[in-house]
Amino acid sequence: MELEAFYKDQYDKTLDRKNEINTSLSTPIGILTALIAGLYFATTNFDFADSKYLSIAFIIIGLFSVFLLGRSIYHLIRAFSDFHDGYDYAYLNDTDVLDNYYKGLVIFYHSQPNAALTDSTSKAKKEFDDYLLNEFIKSAGINQKNNKSKTFQRFQCHQHMIYALIALSLLIIPFGIDFEIGKGKDKVQKIKIDSVIPIDLNLKYKDTTTRLNIKPISDGKRNRKKTSTTANANDKRRR
Numbered sequence: 001m002e003l004e005a006f007y008k009d010q011y012d013k014t015l016d017r018k019n020e021i022n023t024s025l026s027t028p029i030g031i032l033t034a035l036i037a038g039l040y041f042a043t044t045n046f047d048f049a050d051s052k053y054l055s056i057a058f059i060i061i062g063l064f065s066v067f068l069l070g071r072s073i074y075h076l077i078r079a080f081s082d083f084h085d086g087y088d089y090a091y092l093n094d095t096d097v098l099d100n101y102y103k104g105l106v107i108f109y110h111s112q113p114n115a116a117l118t119d120s121t122s123k124a125k126k127e128f129d130d131y132l133l134n135e136f137i138k139s140a141g142i143n144q145k146n147n148k149s150k151t152f153q154r155f156q157c158h159q160h161m162i163y164a165l166i167a168l169s170l171l172i173i174p175f176g177i178d179f180e181i182g183k184g185k186d187k188v189q190k191i192k193i194d195s196v197i198p199i200d201l202n203l204k205y206k207d208t209t210t211r212l213n214i215k216p217i218s219d220g221k222r223n224r225k226k227t228s229t230t231a232n233a234n235d236k237r238r239r
Contacts, residue, residue, distance in 0.1 A: 090142040
């Protein structure tokens with residue numbers, strides 16, 4: 001097996017491994033979110049006034065769970081990026097840069113005294129292949145170290161996450177007992193008035209009715225006029 005093909009394959013595998021590790025980190029993010037939500041729910045719904053011993057046990061286990069979750073989050077962040085220098089992966093130069101380097105080698109060897117074009121090309125190709133081999137070896141070595149570090153941090157994240165899950169499972173014991181104790185109690189809400197707003201209850205009546213001066217008209221006169229007028233008209237028709 002040629003050395004160049006072997007180290008090129010190692011270089012390609014390191015980049016594939018990097019992508020695999022980064023993709024796998026999405027799973028612990030979801031699990032940690034669920035664990036933190038469960039711890040928040042248990043803490044906010046636990047009645048610390050019911051029992052002193054239950055409260056002490058709940059606080060101890062809860063603080064231990066917080067510590068384990070914090071460690072898990074710490075290693076998860078370290079798996080994404082190192083706090084000091086970061087994970088600087090090594091890559092080959094762009095193809096145009098490599099092509100210019102190869103052409104420069106050909107020109108260099110061809111400019112030598114009594115240099116034939118065939119010899120110049122072969123020498124340039126040999127030096128370029130050696131350069132690529134060294135780049136593959138160097139880049140693959142850097143990437144392998146980064147992948148090992150990221151894998152270790154991911155393992156530590158999973159380990160502390162499992163411990164946190166166990167601690168939260170133990171937290172169910174005091175939480176469940178407290179829930180049963182408070183189940184039969186009536187939930188009474190106490191309201192305390194700190195300040196009283198003075199209200200004036202002395203209501204004063206004020207007549208806002210608008211009085212209209214209306215001149216009455218006698219309905220009797222109107223009716224008599226209408227009746228007499230109608231009777232006269234009927235008599236004229238009969239005649």
